[in-house]
Amino acid sequence: MRISLQDVHKVFNQGRPNAYPAIRGVTLTIEPNQVTCLKGASGSGKSTLLSMIGCLSRPTSGRIHLGERMLSSLPERFLTDIRRHTFGFIFQQFNLISGLTVLENVLLPAYPLAPDFKQLKKSANALLERFGLQHKAQSPVQWLSGGEAQRVAICRALINDPQILIADEPTANLDTRLSHAFMGQIRQLREIGKTVLITSHDPVVFESPVVDRVIELCDGQVVEG
Amino acid sequence: MEWIRRQRYLIDFILSSLLRRKGKNFGLLLVYTLVVFMLASVMLFTHALKREVGNVLQASPEIILQRTEAGRHALIPADYLEKIGRLRGVTGRKGRLWGYFYDATVKANYTLMVADERELADTEVIVGSAIARARGVGPGDYLTFRSHDGIAYSFMIRELLDSDTELFSADLVLMSERAFRVSQGVTGGGYTDIVLSVSNPRELSKIAEKLTQRLPDTRPILKQEILRTYDAIFSWRQGILFVLLAGAIMAFVIFAWDKASGLSAEEKREIGILKAIGWETGDVLQMKFWEGAILSVTAFFTGYLLAYLHVFYASASLFEPVLKGWAVLYPAFRLAPVVDGLQIATLFFFTVFPYVVATIIPIWQASVTDPDAVMR
């Protein structure tokens, strides 16, 4: 599914004295089955743009299309529905729920969709195996190393078999070696036909051969890409 | 089908989630159970007690006739039994002899009563089990009373009273008429009071009216009046217990409110994560509903069960200090188990419902926040 943005604006605290235009007229198209990287200085609006694409928030103005559907006009309920079927999220802080096991964390996004339990467990185990975590399935997540936690986050993002993966600064908490490993995992995802959207100011990411396209943001506008 | 499966997933999640904070949740469960236990104990106890008293009084005579002298209860001469004359509807009449006796050794009052139907010899008595316990005696042993004029009389205990009726018989001593008259100095032949049996309760007031006309120095006491008095006494005691409990409940409410409304930063973060990975506000609320429901229903049933055991199998021993006032010899009674549906429903409504609401409301505020909060 192609994602296209037309003249998207995002103003925080609109109408108040501290109003802040984080995104100022972005128009771009993200091709399916590719790895796209958004790069830019801190505060340039990468996360803001990503959350609008991932249906976590809405643009103040402009249009976002996901395939044929126009996201910006859909009511909240539908947005959640699209989000959980179409997008998988990997966050900078991993955002795993501590106290729960690796397996439980991976299963979490599937709970509201209530799939058949046997099948769900099978696909969860298959994912854990693919990312070399099967022996950790029953460990509490707070015992994991940074790299393992990142891989759990990837498994969790993939549990509902989304078409598009969104990763916000996925390597910010990883060292160079683990960052390279992460890009290797992104390559795997690309090979199985996922669309991947990453934000990063880490050269390991945006200079990686896995990345098909780099889009640079500056002060809420696209400067290159 | 899918709905049920989703609820099962949510319950699964909340169970492992509750187990993460074992100490806190277990403490909450404990306090909660305790509150339910206390409330349910009072309810079960007073309810069963009322029933018991009702049952016993049901079997008691419809009218008790007392003579008064200067407004106080006095002995009633035996010929009053004749003076009553024929009264329509009265099926039986009988003079009773009873009184109180203070036993200095155990510092308690006994109720002495003449029981003709037991055909006791003049040297025999039948005593309630509380007396037997207090004096450390049993059937075959001798019991000595100092009479009104200072002479000591010894009686052999023929048997103990059935403990089923212990609520009323704990401090009872049954003896023969002669033994009573001699030891208590009631030699004139009078009775303590006269009891009348009436078959048709609608005739009661008419009979009572005639009695006061024919014997102006007497006062008829109707059974209903006794029932009403008992009711008032029990309600009053229940009231005291409820006041004591109010304190406990207040503490619990504050505790629950604090727990529920003081949503920790960690919980807020978790709700944010759940929303970001695709949970709807509704899913989060349902999950929290299950948390409240599981906790409070567990507490409710454990508390209620414990209260049931406490009241019906442990003789409500925790209430002894409050309830003891009505007889120095506290009866070790066994109340017949009574469970009232409406009572359970009331208790359920006042304990489970507020808790579930108190857990959900603050979550509502947290779960309507934007899911993109986790990106920051």
Ligand SMILES: Nc1ncnc2c1ncn2[C@@H]1O[C@H](COP(=O)(O)OP(=O)(O)OP(=O)(O)O)[C@@H](O)[C@H]1O
């Ligand atoms: N909810 C908000 N309210 C007000 N301002 C916000 C809000 N969210 C983001 N901003 C502002 O919008 C700008 C862009 O934020 P954004 O998080 O998109 O930057 P970023 O490019 O992801 O930066 P970083 O690389 O540090 O993550 C920042 O200046 C930030 O302060």
Ligand SMILES: [Mg+2]
């Ligand atoms: Mg960011």
